[in-house]
Amino acid sequence: MIALARFMLRSYTRRHTYFAPLAATLIAMFILYSYKPNPVMDSYSVTSVFLFLGAAWMGRTFLNHVSPQQEQLHVTQIGSMKKYLLSQMMALFVPIVLFTVLFILFPIVTKMFVRPVHADELWLAAFGHLVMGMLGAALSLFFQTALMPNGARATAMLLIVVIVSIGAKSITAHLPSPLAWLRWLLPPVSSLMDGLLNTGTTVSPHEVWGMVGYGLAYSLALVLVYMYVSVRRDART
Amino acid sequence: MGLSRFNDRELGSNELICLEDAGKAYGRSRVLNGISLQVQRGKCTALVGRNGSGKSTLLRLIAGLTRPTDGMRKVRAGRLVTGYVPERFPPLPFTPSEYLLSSAEVRGIDKLSGRREMEEYLQLLGMEGYAHARMNQFSKGMLQKINLIQAMMGSPDLLLLDEPLSGLDTKAQESLLHLLTDLKNGGTAIVMSVHESTLIEGIADRVLLMKNGAIVEESDGGLQDSLKMTRIVVRGLNEDAIRQLAEHPSVLFASERTEAWELDVLTGSTDLLLRQMLDRGGSIVSVIPADRMNLHLGAQAIGAAEPKGDART
Numbered sequence: 001m002i003a004l005a006r007f008m009l010r011s012y013t014r015r016h017t018y019f020a021p022l023a024a025t026l027i028a029m030f031i032l033y034s035y036k037p038n039p040v041m042d043s044y045s046v047t048s049v050f051l052f053l054g055a056a057w058m059g060r061t062f063l064n065h066v067s068p069q070q071e072q073l074h075v076t077q078i079g080s081m082k083k084y085l086l087s088q089m090m091a092l093f094v095p096i097v098l099f100t101v102l103f104i105l106f107p108i109v110t111k112m113f114v115r116p117v118h119a120d121e122l123w124l125a126a127f128g129h130l131v132m133g134m135l136g137a138a139l140s141l142f143f144q145t146a147l148m149p150n151g152a153r154a155t156a157m158l159l160i161v162v163i164v165s166i167g168a169k170s171i172t173a174h175l176p177s178p179l180a181w182l183r184w185l186l187p188p189v190s191s192l193m194d195g196l197l198n199t200g201t202t203v204s205p206h207e208v209w210g211m212v213g214y215g216l217a218y219s220l221a222l223v224l225v226y227m228y229v230s231v232r233r234d235a236r237t
Numbered sequence: 238m239g240l241s242r243f244n245d246r247e248l249g250s251n252e253l254i255c256l257e258d259a260g261k262a263y264g265r266s267r268v269l270n271g272i273s274l275q276v277q278r279g280k281c282t283a284l285v286g287r288n289g290s291g292k293s294t295l296l297r298l299i300a301g302l303t304r305p306t307d308g309m310r311k312v313r314a315g316r317l318v319t320g321y322v323p324e325r326f327p328p329l330p331f332t333p334s335e336y337l338l339s340s341a342e343v344r345g346i347d348k349l350s351g352r353r354e355m356e357e358y359l360q361l362l363g364m365e366g367y368a369h370a371r372m373n374q375f376s377k378g379m380l381q382k383i384n385l386i387q388a389m390m391g392s393p394d395l396l397l398l399d400e401p402l403s404g405l406d407t408k409a410q411e412s413l414l415h416l417l418t419d420l421k422n423g424g425t426a427i428v429m430s431v432h433e434s435t436l437i438e439g440i441a442d443r444v445l446l447m448k449n450g451a452i453v454e455e456s457d458g459g460l461q462d463s464l465k466m467t468r469i470v471v472r473g474l475n476e477d478a479i480r481q482l483a484e485h486p487s488v489l490f491a492s493e494r495t496e497a498w499e500l501d502v503l504t505g506s507t508d509l510l511l512r513q514m515l516d517r518g519g520s521i522v523s524v525i526p527a528d529r530m531n532l533h534l535g536a537q538a539i540g541a542a543e544p545k546g547d548a549r550t
Contacts, residue, residue, distance in 0.1 A: 003342040010339075014330040067327045072302050073387065076321040076397075077343045080301075235302035 004078050004087035008066065009094060017061040018095075025054030025099065033107055037114035044125035045196035047103040048132040049166060052189055055096050055133040056162050059140025060155070062092055068236035071146075075235050082231050089141075089223065096133030103129055121199070124208055128196045131215040135187050136162075138222035146236055147229070165189040188215050248313055251277045253395050253426050254299055259308035261294055261450075268294045269450040272308070276395065281417070281427040281440045286447035287490060292430035293324060295447070296397045299428055317395060318344065320388030324399040326380045328373040333364065333383050336372065337390065346391045358386040361412050378404035385413060392420060398429035402436065414439045446489075446503075453486040454503060465504045470522040471514050472497045478517045485510065497522055 012018055028050045032043060066074070075084045104126050107113055117125075139161055141147075148154040164171060169190035172183035192215050195208040248255055254276040261269040269291050276282065276299060284292040297303040298310065300321050329336055334355065341351030359365045362382040367375070372383060381404045388396060396417075402410050410433075418440050421427055431437060437444055446454040466489065474482075479498050483491045487506035492499050502510050504526065511521060 003339065007339040007343065010335075011329065011331070069323045069325055069327045070329065072297070072300075072321065072323050073340070074343070075302055076300055076319045077340055077387075079316065079318075232304070234304060235297070237297070237303075 001078065001083055001087040001090060004074060004084070005091035005094075008062075008074075008088065008091045011070075012062050012065050012091075015065050017065050018058060021054050021057035021061060024057070025050055028053075029103065029106065033110065033112045036112045038107065038112050040113050040115065040117050040121060041125065041199045042197055043107060043113070044104070044121075044128065045193050048125070048129045048196060049189070049193050051096070051099050051103060051129050052132040052136040052166075053162060054099060055092075055136030056140045056158060057136075058095055059092055059137040060143055060158060063088065063140060063144035063146070064151075072235045072237075081233075081235070082227070085227060085230050089137075092137045093134075096130065096137060099133060100126060100129040120205060124199060124205060124212070125196065127212050128192060128208070131212050131219065132189065132192060134219040135165075135189060135215055135222075138219040138226070139165075139187060141222065141226040146233065161187075166193070169194060188218055248311055251279075253278060253313045253317060255309075255311040256298065256305070257309040257311070259298060259305040259310055261298060261303060262306045267450060269298065269305075271451060272298070274299075274445070274452070276426050276428055278394070278426050279421055279424045280442045281421050281429070283437045283441035283444045284428065284430045284447055285432070285437070285444060290447040291450035292447055293399050294450070296321075296399050296428060296430055299395075300397050318391060318393040320390070320393035320396045322384050322388045322396075322398045322401055324403070326384035328375065328380060330371065330373055332369045332371055333359065333386075334368040336383065337387055340387045341390050344391050351390065354390050355386065358389065358416075361416065362386065362409055363412075376404070378406060378409070381405055382409060389416060389420060392423055393425060396420060396425050396427045396429075398427065398431075400431065401429055402431070402433050410435060448486065448489055451486075453489075465526075466501050467504045467507045468523075468525045469500045469502060469507070469510065469514070470494070470497050470525075471500065471519045472522050474498060474514065474517055474519040478519070482510065482513060482517075485513075 029047055032038070032046055032050075071084070074087075075081055078084050078087065104122065108117055140158060143154040143158040143161075145151060145154070148157070165187040166189055168183060168186040168188075172180065172186070175182060188211060192208075192211045195203050195211040199205055199208050252275050254274075256272050256274045259269065259272045259274075260267065272295060274282075274295075284295060286292055294303060298305060300319055301310070301312070302321075304310075331339075337355045338348070338351055341355065342348070346354070356365070356368075359368055362385070364379065364382050364386075367379065372380065375383070381401075385398075385401060388398070401413060401417075405413065414436060417427060417436070421440055427440070429436065429441075443455060443457045445452045446456075479491055479500075482488055482500065485502075485506070487503040487510065488500055489503070490499075490501040500510070507524065511524070514521065
């Protein structure tokens with residue numbers, strides 16, 4: 001699976017479809033750090049949202065870059081649809097890790113923060129970024145051509161889900177109480193963003209770790225649903 | 238249903254895959270109907286039939302790329318290494334060397350033997366000079382050679398070929414025939430969709446004729462009489478009568494000509510069909526047996542009576 005994940009990453013980078021999401025995510029980060037000093041956790045909270053957006057965009061372009069014939073060849077070469085899907089997700093995880101490392105280390109190395117970063121903040125921010133990236137990538141799984149052949153509709157729907165996820169806290173605050181449960185359906189992006197933003201002030205670090213754990217569980221649940229649906233589908237033709 | 242795995246005893250020691258009454262439907266459209274088929278080690282099965290008869294879907298079903306909507310697909314227990322040649326190979330942004338070595342690695346072939354095998358195949362198919370050129374600039378024939386090599390590398394247990402000769406020059410066709418014969422002799426099961434008689438005469442142990450998603454005729458070895466065709470040209474029948482006649486499994490193709498209809502039928506059913514045409518008020522213009530002409534199943538002749546040499550020698 002590692003060999004296939006590596007091949008798919010090479011194939012993706014050679015088609016240059018990665019460039020738009022990569023450029024947009026980097027530009028957003030550079031704009032954020034265009035002045036200093038910056039507050040630590042507030043900045044990490046914002047860059048984690050950038051990663052969520054970048055991962056969703058990159059995920060969609062990555063998943064759609066494989067042609068139907070290429071998919072057929074990958075499935076037969078690796079031996080099963082399940083292994084192919086796992087390789088795909090393994091490959092998707094690589095840019096998330098790279099972005100996380102960049103987003104965490106860049107402001108430290110370039111001395112953009114108002115004060116030194118504590119170790120516990122660093123861990124929390126790193127896992128927060130990873131989980132935000134995983135949430136973005138996990139959402140993109142459902143909006144790829146293999147599951148949603150109408151590309152324009154898929155893009156629009158992914159955008160709606162992404163926007164609603166970011167604004168979930170304010171949206172659910174206005175929902176009538178019988179619909180309050182809807183907030184559990186939405187990806188926990190806004191609560192995690194809020195938690196990172198207010199760590200140590202209105203939200204305790206333990207609570208933020210709980211949100212990170214919930215975000216991780218949510219991403220894994222999305223992956224499980226995706227696997228359940230996708231191992232039963234035919235390879236594209 | 239679907240991709241169930243069974244042990245060797247249930248499938249028989251030489252059986253790799255068994256389809257039992259398998260069918261495939263996309264919505265209301267049925268593309269495969271009641272297919273029962275055993276794929277055995279060291280045996281070559283050729284699928285023939287016009288475009289749209291279901292050959293490619295059947296190959297994907299055997300490969301496990303498509304799940305049957307009814308019936309059963311049984312697979313031998315243990316790992317079944319499958320080589321698959323799709324009808325069109327994507328022009329990937331890689332060189333043949335990069336792509337083939339990566340494919341070999343995905344399949345679990347070690348680097349050294351992968352490289353050795355790749356170089357051998359590239360040489361045999363006259364592609365050694367293009368090992369490091371980008372494939373997105375290749376012609377159809379060159380891409381087809383890479384398509385074939387990726388499938389043959391590592392001597393798979395099962396080789397599925399969708400129009401393998403498509404785009405190949407005569408020399409490459411001959412080389413491919415030798416390569417496939419070697420693989421078959423080494424125990425690889427081959428199932429191929431073909432229009433050309435070269436491969437059928439050369440290596441096929443049985444030929445399955447497909448029409449409207451079903452196997453309508455089967456013959457053991459080469460293009461035997463049961464798979465030869467006759468063309469009947471008939472006049473004086475309306476469209477309804479032709480439609481009724483075309484439903485007969487032995488009628489492979491019907492096309493309208495000036496004031497007449499041409500029907501390609503299996504030779505064995507010619508008398509029966511002639512009688513039905515006459516009973517419906519038709520008048521027969523001509524009956525042309527297979528050995529007097531090239532009858533076309535799709536793009537190329539399959540019923541041609543040109544004598545073929547033993548390609549295995």
